[in-house]
Amino acid sequence: MSLPQMLAAVGLIRPSKRGGFCPACRLFQSGDGPQEIAAPSLIALAFLILATLAWVFTIVWSRSMDQMAVGLGSFGPFIAGWAVMMAAMMLPSAIPLVFEFARNAEGRRGWQAATALLGVTYLAVWLAFGILCYALYNAIGMPWPNQGLIGGAALIIAGLYALTPVKRASEAHCHELCALHGPLPFNLMRSAVVVGARYGLSCLGCSVGVMSAMVLIGMSNLVWMIVFAAVVFADKIAPTSTLPRCLELSGLMVAFGFLYIIGA
Numbered sequence: 001m002s003l004p005q006m007l008a009a010v011g012l013i014r015p016s017k018r019g020g021f022c023p024a025c026r027l028f029q030s031g032d033g034p035q036e037i038a039a040p041s042l043i044a045l046a047f048l049i050l051a052t053l054a055w056v057f058t059i060v061w062s063r064s065m066d067q068m069a070v071g072l073g074s075f076g077p078f079i080a081g082w083a084v085m086m087a088a089m090m091l092p093s094a095i096p097l098v099f100e101f102a103r104n105a106e107g108r109r110g111w112q113a114a115t116a117l118l119g120v121t122y123l124a125v126w127l128a129f130g131i132l133c134y135a136l137y138n139a140i141g142m143p144w145p146n147q148g149l150i151g152g153a154a155l156i157i158a159g160l161y162a163l164t165p166v167k168r169a170s171e172a173h174c175h176e177l178c179a180l181h182g183p184l185p186f187n188l189m190r191s192a193v194v195v196g197a198r199y200g201l202s203c204l205g206c207s208v209g210v211m212s213a214m215v216l217i218g219m220s221n222l223v224w225m226i227v228f229a230a231v232v233f234a235d236k237i238a239p240t241s242t243l244p245r246c247l248e249l250s251g252l253m254v255a256f257g258f259l260y261i262i263g264a
Contacts, residue, residue, distance in 0.1 A: 038103070039102070039106055040099050040102035040103040040106055041099070043098065043099070043112065043115050044095050044099040044102065047091055047094070047095050047119060048091075048092065048095060050087060051087060051088055051091040051092050051095075054084050054085070054087035054088035054091070055088040057084050058081075058084055058085050058088045058222075058225070059222060061081055061084070062219070062220045062221070062222040062225065063222070072134055072137055072215070072219070078130075078134055079130060079131065081219060082127065082130035082134075082219070083123065083127055083130070086123055086126040086127065086130070087123060088229070089225070089228070089229040089232060090122070090126055090207075091119065091123070092233055093203075093232065093233050094119070094199065094203070097118075097195070097199055098115060098118065098119060101115055101118055101191075101195060102115045105188055105191075108188050109188070113189075114188040114189050114191065114192040115192065117189060117193060117196070118193075118195055118196040119196065120196070121192065121195075121196030121197050121200065122197075122199055122200045122203075123200075124197075124200070125196075125197060125200025125201060125203075125204060126200065126203075126211075129204055129211065130215075133211075133212065137215065137216075142216075147216070148260070148261065149261055150216055151213065151216045151217040151218075151260055151261075152257045152258065152260040152261030153257065153261075154212060154216045154217070154257075155213045155217075155253055155254070155256045155257030156254050156257035156258070157209060157213075157257075158209030158210050158212070158213045158253045158257075159209075159249070159250045159251065159252070159253030159254035159255075159256075159257060160250060160254070161208070161209035162209070162246055162249045162250040163246055163247070163250050166205060167205065167206060167209075167246075168246065169205070170202045170204075170205025171202075171205075171206050171235070171236075203236070206232075206235065206236060207232050207235070209253075210228050210231055210253070211232075213228070214228050217260065224260075227256070231249075231252070231253070235249060
């Protein structure tokens with residue numbers, strides 16, 4: 001199968017039509033004529049670019065925090081940094097859902113805005129989780145003197161959480177939602193909010209252990225932030241959970257916990 005055929009099979013390109021979406025995007029040629037990049041592909045690419053810019057900002061921001069006092073800081077800077085960090089860490093794994101939604105919605109009125117609303121709703125779920133973490137963190141008087149040990153323990157707990165039925169059910173729900181199962185019902189904007197919220201909650205169920213550990217370890221720790229982002233991405237794009245894979249993920253997180261405690 002040629003490259004254009006493979007791209008067409010997954011919906012990334014399609015036959016170009018006169019007066020169609022993007023005549024200037026005719027990059028591929030097949031036996032059936034010129035091909036153009038599908039509009040949903042460009043929407044997904046826009047989300048990827050947004051995630052990349054968020055990573056650039058996150059890296060710069062985390063380096064500026066290296067010399068700051070421990071803790072989460074004041075609410076305003078925390079929530080702004082958290083929102084950008086969630087865009088960096090969580091949007092890449094949501095791109096398959098964004099693409100499927102855009103492909104199902106294309107042709108309906110306001111489908112581009114609805115796809116953007118899906119992304120906003122998804123990130124809003126993680127923003128709410130960050131606010132909750134901030135409130136709990138300050139309510140119990142953190143950081144504590146033995147915060148390094150607490151961060152390592154949180155990683156170990158996150159590893160054990162990977163073996164729970166809640167984690168496995170949330171992961172299965174993530175995969176189910178990404179498929180979308182046909183045309184979108186009712187009002188398109190409402191569909192975007194419902195899909196974004198449901199996916200955000202199932203994603204939260206998958207990654208709550210890892211993200212809680214990140215809050216306790218510290219958002220200015222760029223190395224651990226990259227490690228957590230890689231774990232979350234690999235976990236979400238992997239096929240449906242199997243017991244061996246759950247055991248591997250659990251063992252990896254437990255090992256990270258002990259490494260953090262040793263290095264703290």
